[in-house]
């Protein structure tokens with residue numbers, strides 16, 4: 001039976017962009033409330049030790065976030081402008 005879970009800590013996985021070593025830059029815990037109680041999620045942010053690579057990655061990430069935010073705003077505006085048709 002295959003082992004479930006990470007056999008390798010994320011840190012030991014090389015960067016898929018530049019093959020450099022990566023490191024954990026921060027870890028945090030998120031508590032999510034659900035009808036059955038709490039769910040605890042463990043997050044860790046892994047960064048590339050290659051500074052140029054990491055900077056490039058963050059730039060792309062930021063651009064994507066901005067793009068998504070723009071799309072969301074656009075959608076919101078459209079839904080506001082659209083006349084509401086009510087069936088009596």
Ligand SMILES: [Zn+2]
Nearest residue numbers: 015018048053
């Ligand atoms: Zn890298």
